[in-house]
Amino acid sequence: MSQLCNVLIVEADSKNVETTVPLLRKMNSKVSYVKQGLNVVTHLQKKGFDLVLLADKLPDEDGFRVLRRIREKAELKNIPVLMMLSEDxxxxxxxxxxxSDYIVKPYMPYELVARVTPYISLVLDRQKFTDECQRKDKIAKQLDEAFTEMEIMSRLDPLTRVYNRRAFLEKITDEQIRSRRSQKKFTLLLANIIKCRHYNERHGYECGxxxxxxxxxxxxxxxxxxxxTARWSGDKFMILLPETESDGLEIIQTKINKVFQESSFEFKGMNHRIDLSFSSKVCTGNDDLDLVLKEIE
Structure with missing residues (x-):
C-alpha cells in the first residue's frame, strides 16, 4: 500500500500555494488548501490531516487565533502545525x-523541504508501522483460522463431514462422564448400509x-x-443418543427407517434406494466401552 502524508495548507497567497504544493506532492504528500481560517477546525476534524501549513495572515482573521482554536480541540492538539510567517x-x-515549527516567507524550496521532512517522514513511518501491524494481524488471524479449520477437519470424515471414529470416541467418553454424574443412560446405535459393496461393484466407487x-x-x-453421528467404518455409521433408553431408541430408529423408505436418489440417470440394518446398546456411565462396542459391532 502506498503511504501518503495528508497535508492541509491554509494560505491566501496563491503564488505561495503554487510553489509549495508541487514540492509537497514530490514528498509523498496529498495536499489540500483553503484560503480562510474560519472553518479550518471543522475541516481538520472531518478530513483527518497529518500536517498543517498555516499562514499567519489570512483574509478573515490572523493565523495565530486559528492555531489557538486548533489546540483547544483534544483530537487536534497533536497535529503538527508549521506556521508560515510574514516576518521573523x-x-x-x-x-x-x-x-510545532515555523518558516519565514518568502522561503526557498530547500528551506521548506528541510522544515517539513521530519514531520512527513514521521507520518509515513507511522503509516508503514501501522500497515505492517495490520498485515501481521491479518496473517495471524489467517493462521488461527487455518489451525482451527485443520483441527475441525482432523475430527471429521472428509467424505461425509460427520465425526470420524477418533473424535466420536472422545464424545462417547464425555457422555459416559455425564451419565455417571446424572445417572441417566444413553444409547449407541450402529447403522449399516446394506449391500454397499453392490453399489461399488456395479456402478463404481463414485456411486458408492x-x-x-x-x-x-x-x-x-x-x-x-x-x-x-460418526462414520464408524466404510459403510457403517455410529449414532450417540444422550439420555435415551429403549423407548426413545425405538422412536428414533423408526423415524430413520421411515425417512430412508420414503427416499430415493438419482445418480447418473439411475434411481437408488438405501436400506439400513441396525444394532444398538443402551449404556450406563460405568460400562466397559470396549466391550460395548464389540457387542454392537
Whole structure:
C-alpha cells in the first residue's frame, strides 16, 4: 500500500500555494488548501490531516487565533502545525499559540523541504508501522483460522463431514462422564448400509461414495439436535443418543427407517434406494466401552 502524508495548507497567497504544493506532492504528500481560517477546525476534524501549513495572515482573521482554536480541540492538539510567517519577529507568537515549527516567507524550496521532512517522514513511518501491524494481524488471524479449520477437519470424515471414529470416541467418553454424574443412560446405535459393496461393484466407487454421503445426510437430518453421528467404518455409521433408553431408541430408529423408505436418489440417470440394518446398546456411565462396542459391532 502506498503511504501518503495528508497535508492541509491554509494560505491566501496563491503564488505561495503554487510553489509549495508541487514540492509537497514530490514528498509523498496529498495536499489540500483553503484560503480562510474560519472553518479550518471543522475541516481538520472531518478530513483527518497529518500536517498543517498555516499562514499567519489570512483574509478573515490572523493565523495565530486559528492555531489557538486548533489546540483547544483534544483530537487536534497533536497535529503538527508549521506556521508560515510574514516576518521573523512573529516566531515567539507562533510558538506561544502552539506551533510545532515555523518558516519565514518568502522561503526557498530547500528551506521548506528541510522544515517539513521530519514531520512527513514521521507520518509515513507511522503509516508503514501501522500497515505492517495490520498485515501481521491479518496473517495471524489467517493462521488461527487455518489451525482451527485443520483441527475441525482432523475430527471429521472428509467424505461425509460427520465425526470420524477418533473424535466420536472422545464424545462417547464425555457422555459416559455425564451419565455417571446424572445417572441417566444413553444409547449407541450402529447403522449399516446394506449391500454397499453392490453399489461399488456395479456402478463404481463414485456411486458408492454418493450413497455414503446421502446416508450421512439422511441420518443427521433424522436426529435430535443433541444427537451425534460418526462414520464408524466404510459403510457403517455410529449414532450417540444422550439420555435415551429403549423407548426413545425405538422412536428414533423408526423415524430413520421411515425417512430412508420414503427416499430415493438419482445418480447418473439411475434411481437408488438405501436400506439400513441396525444394532444398538443402551449404556450406563460405568460400562466397559470396549466391550460395548464389540457387542454392537
Amino acid at each position: 519577529e512573529s516566531k515567539k507568537a507562533a510558538f506561544e499559540s502552539g506551533a 461414495d454418493f450413497i455414503i454421503k446421502k446416508t450421512a445426510e439422511l441420518i443427521h437430518g433424522s436426529l435430535r439436535e443433541r444427537d451425534l
